Amino acid sequence: MSPGPHDPQSDYLPGKKSRPQKDWSLWERLWEKHGTPLMVGASVVFVIAAAYLVTEVQRNAGSSLAALSLAQAEELRQLSLKKEAEFESQRLNKAVIDDGDLALLGEAVQAQQDYLTSRGALASENVRLETMRRRYHVIQAERQRSISTEAEGKATAIAKSDPAGAIVELRRAVEAERLIESRWFFSGYADVGKIARLDTRLRRLEAEPLRAQTQALEAQAEVAFTAGRLDEAVKGMGEAIETEQAFVGKYRDVLDTEFARVERLSIRQETMRSHPLYLQTVAAEAAAAEAIKGYAKAISGAAQEAQATLAVQAFERALLAQAQLKQEFPRSAWATVARETAFAKQRNRWRSAGSLQDVETRAQTMAKYLRAGQAAEALDLARALREKLTRVEAENPGVVPPEDAMRRQLEYIVTHAATIQVILPKLDQLVAPVAGSSIRMMKQEISQGFYSTVMGANPSASMRENLPVESVAYADALAFCEALGWMCGRPIRLPTVAEYKAAMGDLALPPGAKNAWTFDNTDGVSARPVGSSQPTGAGYFDLLGNVEEWAQAEATDDFASVVGGSVNWVPVSGLPLRKALKREKSRTIGFRIVIE
Structure with a gap:
């Protein structure tokens, strides 16, 4: 029997002993306790070292002066006195001192400064130094102020005729004022406000050519565009934009420009490209x-x-x-x-032209049915046409919007089907012919009940179904005419003043008490029910009195005539007539209609 397989050799290799990890907790505790003081101390040392290096030159100079003997220091003081005396002598002998004379005073100040440095700060001598130094600065500042004033005056005189020359003079003025501020500060003459004012004037003059340039470039680009030179126009507008950007970046604070002009020019350039x-x-x-x-x-x-x-x-x-x-x-x-x-x-x-043409043609047939009193046929056709318009709008959005006249008419007729069936048979009974014309006028004023039936609302201040509708503006009366015209398939409008006169007949005498509700037989405020007075021979009620009535006016006019007077009218001969703003709403203004 053969021996079994050998055991596999182990892959384990003994490694070196792991190094012990450092214990950082001690260092962390030390840093937490002493870290902040150490950092502060290091910062202080750094600042002191920097100050030492910066002042080394001054300290060396002071050391050299401090090493002078008493005799040498006295020589400096005497030199200062001598130079001051020479300056005073020149000042007394001359009307105007020059730079050489001022140099004497400057040397006196410097010698006194060196003397004090060599001997230390002596209070009595410090007063002399400050006096001389301020005097020296005042004289220098006065000379610069004189230059500034002269230059500003010249700039003002030539600003319009010679802007470039004015710019040069203003620069001189600004430079002189800034020299006073930066060098001759002990004079007390420094005027920050004047520097700002002069600088603003200077920059305004500098900005004007740049603004004129951008405007000229824009104008040239527009001329090229009008002439059909598109590439030239686009390039010119680009130059105008760059110039305007430079102007805004440098001078916007001193010279106004068109708000968002860069944006407008950029849009114009892109418009040209398109x-x-x-x-x-x-x-x-x-x-x-x-x-x-x-x-x-x-x-x-x-x-x-x-x-x-x-x-x-x-x-x-x-x-x-x-x-x-x-x-x-x-x-x-x-x-x-x-x-x-x-x-x-x-x-x-x-x-959808074919469909719209078909709707328009069949709508004329619908109007014929309405004029003939065939309400059922007209309503069936109106429903069919409304459905067709709905399909047209769904297939071609925007063709028949809600404000479309045909859509509004069909919607109104379909939703007022019951009202139409009631009004159509009675409408002819409510009107009478006007002598000398083919029109028929409503026998009485439009009542609140009739208005509410047609319009679905009653705007009257004093509500009662059989009272005349009032508190209606001219536009409200026109809207009623339009809606009633849809119902009966006929043109309906307000009467003209001439038609009122024709309907009233002879107005040589005031109306009788039974023929008109006026101030004489009412309280002058409250209207009476329509048709409650006695009619005229032609069958009309309240053509005079009760409520005034809107008359037809031009669409572009702001005013329209109101005729007939009201309950607050004192009856006299003739036709009561006045002009009123079309937007006027009064509890004594109503209307009636005519059918063509």
Whole structure:
């Protein structure tokens, strides 16, 4: 029997003994206890060393002066006295002292300073030094102030005629004032406010050419753009932007510029760059306009459909060009959502041209049914047309928005079906013909009940169904006419002043008490129920008195006539008539309507 396999050799290799880890806890405790004082001490030593190095030169100079003998120090004092005396002599003998004379006083100050340094600070001699030094600084400062004043005066005189020369003079003035501040400070003449004022004037003059330059560059770019030199215009506008940026960066604090001018110029430059694409949209719009003209002239349905297709294709091209313009030049003034929306709406409009034309044609049939009193047929057709418009809007968004006139009319007719069935048979009974015309006028004022039925609300201040509606503005009366016209399929409007006069007949005498509610037979405030007075021979009630009535006016006018007087009118002969703002609402103003 053979022996079994040998045991595998062990892979274990005995390693070296691990080194003992250092105990850092002791160092951490020491640092925690003494670290902060050590850092503070090191900082103090560093500051002292730096101060020592910085003042070494002064200390060496002071040491050399301190080593002078008493005789040498006295020589310095005598030199100072001598130089001061020489200066005083020159000052007495001359009307104007020069630089050489001032040098004598400067030497006297320096000699006295050296003397004090060699002997230490002597109070009596310090007073002399401070006096001489201040005197020296005052004289120097006065000379610089004279230069500053002279230069400023010259700059003021030539600022308009010679701006460049004024800039040179103002620089002299600023330099002189800054010299007083930095060198001759013991004079007490330093004027920070004056330096700031002169500097502002200087920088304003320096800024003006730069501002004029950027404006000129912009104007030149616009001229090039108008002339069709697009590359030149874009380059010129870029130069204008760079110049404006330099101006704003350096001079914005001293000279006003147009707010966000850099932004405006940048937008204008991008607008110029987008001009070729903009022209593509313009060309597409022009092609669409021609197709729309062709649609209007077309006789057959096929010809109209062909022109509508051309219009759709043109607006598609406009949309593509506009989308590219927005993507490549998003900051262009022409990269607007409004333009894109308008193109899309027009494209959708002409996509659905056939459906819209059909709705318009059938709406005329609906109006015929209403005029004939065939309410059921009209309502069925209105429901069908409303459904069709709803589908058109779903397929082509924006074509039939909520404010669309046809949509509003159909919505109103469908939602007021019951009211229409009641009003249609009775409407002819409520009107009477006006002599000498083809119109018919409402026999009585519009009552609150009638107004509420048509409009769904009653704005009157004093509410009662059979009282005339009041507190209505001119626009409210027009809205009522529009809604009632939808109901009956006829044009309805307010009467004109001439139609009122024709309906009233002879006005040579005041109305009788039974024919009109006026101040004579009422409290002058409260209106009476409509139709409660005696009618005229033509069958009209309250053409005079009760409430004033709005008369038809031009759409662009702010005023309209109100006629007939009210319960606070004192009856006299003639037609009561006044002008009122169309927005006026009064508890004594109502209206009536005419049917054409």
